Amino acid sequence: QVQLVESGGGLVQAGGSLRLSCAASGHTFATYVMGWFRQAPEKEREFVAALRRTVQSTSTYYADSVKCRFTISRADVDNTMYLRMDNLSPADTAVYYCATTLNHGAAISPRSMDYWGEGTLVPVSK
Numbered sequence: 309q310v311q312l313v314e315s316g317g318g319l320v321q322a323g324g325s326l327r328l329s330c331a332a333s334g335h336t337f338a339t340y341v342m343g344w345f346r347q348a349p350e351k352e353r354e355f356v357a358a359l360r361r362t363v364q365s366t367s368t369y370y371a372d373s374v375k376c377r378f379t380i381s382r383a384d385v386d387n388t389m390y391l392r393m394d395n396l397s398p399a400d401t402a403v404y405y406c407a408t409t410l411n412h413g414a415a416i417s418p419r420s421m422d423y424w425g426e427g428t429l430v431p432v433s434k
Contacts, residue, residue, distance in 0.1 A: 310334045310423040312406045317428030320396055324432075328391040330406030330425060339363060339412040341420070344380065344391045346402035347427075356404070357391060358416045369416055373399075396432045403427040 316328040328344070343358025357380040358369045368380055379392040389406060407421035414420040 310408060310410075312408065312423055312425035314404065314406045314425045314428040317404060317430045319431050319433060321433050322397050324396050325392070325394045326396065326430060328393070328404055328406075328428060328430075330389040330391075332387040332389070332408065337410050340408055340410050341412055341414050341416060342382065342389055342406070342408040343369075343416060343421075344389075345405045345407055345418055345421075346400075346430075347405070348402040351402075353405070353418045355416055355418070359389070360412060360416070362412050393430075396430075398432050398434055401430065401432045403429050 311333045313331045314328060320326050339361050341358060341360050344356040345353050346356050347353040355371050356374055357378055359380055359382055360367045370378060377395045382389045405427045406425040407423060409420055409422045
């Protein structure tokens with residue numbers, strides 16, 4: 309069983325920055341897909357950014373809407389994943405979720421993730 313706990317959310321002004329953290333505990337593996345998803349009010353949950361780690365390499369993926377503004381990273385030493393968010397806009401307002409699957413070949417979509425955190429709210433004011 310894998311447990312994920314997000315932190316770092318909070319109110320930020322448009323143009324500002326924020327860093328979210330996701331602490332993973334329980335079983336952790338060398339290969340996985342781990343990522344950030346978000347859900348705005350009355351909208352479906354959507355992909356934001358992800359890491360895919362295989363035996364050979366680690367790849368990063370970003371939604372077009374956040375490319376060049378958000379940066380995903382992971383610190384293996386403490387099993388924590390981060391999402392650095394710059395130049396935030398009101399359109400980024402959402403609950404941000406951390407999720408993972410141990411199937412490193414899985415598609416990067418909410419449906420493919422096996423474990424989820426409870427989410428952290430990021431409201432962005434004008």
